[in-house]
Structure formats: C-alpha cells, structure tokens
Amino acid sequence: MKAIKSLLATGVIATTLLASCGNSTDSQKSTEPTLATFTNNKEADRQQLFLRIVDEAKTDSSVVYVAKSVFEQDTVGLQVEVLNGIKPGVNGQGQPIQEGFVEGAIKLSSIGAESDALVKALASIFKTSSAGTMSSSVILPTVFSSNTVEVDLDKKSTYSFKLFLPNTVGEPAEVFATLDLYKRSFEIGEKDVSYRAQIISAFEGK
Numbered sequence: 091m092k093a094i095k096s097l098l099a100t101g102v103i104a105t106t107l108l109a110s111c112g113n114s115t116d117s118q119k120s121t122e123p124t125l126a127t128f129t130n131n132k133e134a135d136r137q138q139l140f141l142r143i144v145d146e147a148k149t150d151s152s153v154v155y156v157a158k159s160v161f162e163q164d165t166v167g168l169q170v171e172v173l174n175g176i177k178p179g180v181n182g183q184g185q186p187i188q189e190g191f192v193e194g195a196i197k198l199s200s201i202g203a204e205s206d207a208l209v210k211a212l213a214s215i216f217k218t219s220s221a222g223t224m225s226s227s228v229i230l231p232t233v234f235s236s237n238t239v240e241v242d243l244d245k246k247s248t249y250s251f252k253l254f255l256p257n258t259v260g261e262p263a264e265v266f267a268t269l270d271l272y273k274r275s276f277e278i279g280e281k282d283v284s285y286r287a288q289i290i291s292a293f294e295g296k
Contacts, residue, residue: 123142123143123144123274124142125142125144125158125159125160125165126140126142126159126160126275127140127159127160127161128140128141128159128160128161128166128208128211129161129215132214132215135283136279136280136281136282136283137215137279137280138277138278138279138280139159139277139278139279140159140275140277141157141158141159141166141167141168141275141276141277141278142157142158142159142274142275143155143156143157143274143275143276144156144157144158144167149171151173151174151175152171152172152173152174152243153171153172153174153243154169154170154171155169155170155171155172155269155276156168156169156170156201157169157170157275157276158204161207161208161211161214162211162214164207164210164211165204165207166204166205166207166208166211167201167204167205167207167208168198168199168200168201168204168205168208168224169198169199169200169201169205170196170197170198170269170276171196171197171198171199172195172196172241172243172269173192173194173195173196173241174241174242174243174244175240175241175242176192176195176233176235176237176240176241176249177189177190177192177235177240178190178235178237178238178239178240179191179234179235179236179237180235180236180237180238181238182238186234190234190235190236191232191233191234192232192233192234192235193230193232193233194230194233195233195235196231196233196251196253196267197228197229197230198228198229198231198293199227199228199229200224200225200226205224206222206223206224208224208293209221209222209223209224209290209293209294210222212289212290212293213290216286216289216290218286218287218290220290220294221294221296223294224293224294224295225293225294225295225296226295227295229255229256229292229293229295230256231253231254231255231256231262231292232253232254232256232262233251233252233253233254234251234252234253234254235249235250235251236250236251236252237249237250237251243271245271246271246272247271247272248268248269248270248271248272249268249269249270249271250266250267250268251266251267251268251269252264252265252266252267252281253265253266253267255288255289255292255293256292257288257289257291257292258291258296259287259288259291260287260288261288262288263285263288263289263291263292264281264282264285265278265279265280265281265285265289266278266279266280266281267279
C-alpha cells in the first residue's frame with residue numbers, strides 16, 4: 091500500500107481520466123444494448139478499452155454489472171461489481187486523501203467464454219503471449235476513487251477510479267477505470283504500457 095500511495099503523493103489526481111472510446115449508435119427497437127468495439131485503435135500507444143453494460147443486479151451494498159463489447163467479431167466481456175457509497179478520494183483542492191483507497195470496492199470476475207475471449211483480445215492488443223483464459227477467482231484490485239463525491243449508483247453519473255491489479259509478475263498493474271451510468275459503460279484505460287504483462291497476469295490469475 092505504501093508503494094501504491096506514493097504513486098499519487100506528489101501529483102494532483104485528474105478526475106477526468108478517459109475519453110469515450112465507444113461509438114454512438116442510433117437507438118434500436120430491440121431492448122438489447124448495442125455493443126461497441128472493444129478498442130477503436132488496436133495500434134494506439136496506450137489503449138482505452140470500452141465495454142457496454144448489458145445487465146445489472148443490485149445487492150444490499152453493491153451493483154453487479156455485466157459488460158460486453160466486440161473485438162474482431164468476437165464478443166468479449168466480464169462482470170464488474172461496484173460497491174455503493176465509495177468515499178471520495180480527492181478533496182476540494184484536488185489532492186488525494188487516504189480514504190480514497192479501498193480494498194475490494196470493485197470486483198472483476200469471469201462470465202465464461204466471453205471473458206476468456208477478453209483475455210485473448212488483451213494478449214492480441216498487447217502483442218504478448220497468454221494462456222487465453224480468465225481467472226476463475228474474483229480479481230480484487232486496490233481501488234482509488236478519483237472522485238470528489240461519494241459514489242451513488244442509484245443516480246446517473248460518471249465515476250473515475252484507479253485500479254491496482256494484483257499479479258504474480260511484478261508490482262500491481264495500475265489502470266484507469268470509468269463507470270459511466272449515462273452511457274452505460276465500463277471503460278479501462280492504460281496508464282503505462284510497462285504494466286501490460288502484469289495486466290495479463292492479473293486477469294489470468296497467474
């Protein structure tokens with residue numbers, strides 16, 4: 091945790107982390123959400139990955155979202171559970187505060203074949219090797235809330251986070267994450283390409 095906090099100690103946390111990478115589409119008669127592409131530019135220096143929320147279920151303390159998109163004609167996806175009421179991690183002066191770090195506030199887990207396809211997509215985009223299967227265990231990153239307000243999942247809003255993904259390759263892989271309840275999306279953005287091997291390791295649970 092000391093190493094993680096030191097990454098933020100000298101800088102101001104930007105509350106706007108990701109630009110949308112999903113293309114807008116015309117509304118359709120079907121009630122099924124339209125899936126966007128996982129990435130708009132496979133060759134980009136740093137990837138911004140887009141997943142459309144297609145289903146959700148509330149628990150007593152969280153909301154469980156199923157999010158999917160398309161990569162090279164394959165559907166990719168995962169389950170994202172977000173704790174309601176996550177405290178803000180940025181004060182009124184734009185500085186990080188200790189309360190912004192929460193263990194297990196966001197949980198990532200497999201939905202089966204489409205999550206395996208997501209891991210394969212990441213390996214293809216990152217140009218690295220992979221076993222091509224997502225971990226059967228829940229992935230529990232350390233979460234930093236890059237927000238100045240408490241997360242309220244009952245309201246349409248946009249929330250930004252930093253996730254520190256545990257892995258067996260090296261230090262926790264730091265990525266940006268955005269939950270956009272207006273666009274109904276969950277987006278993941280690379281902070282640094284040096285974390286790519288760790289990201290694959292985190293998702294594979296190896």
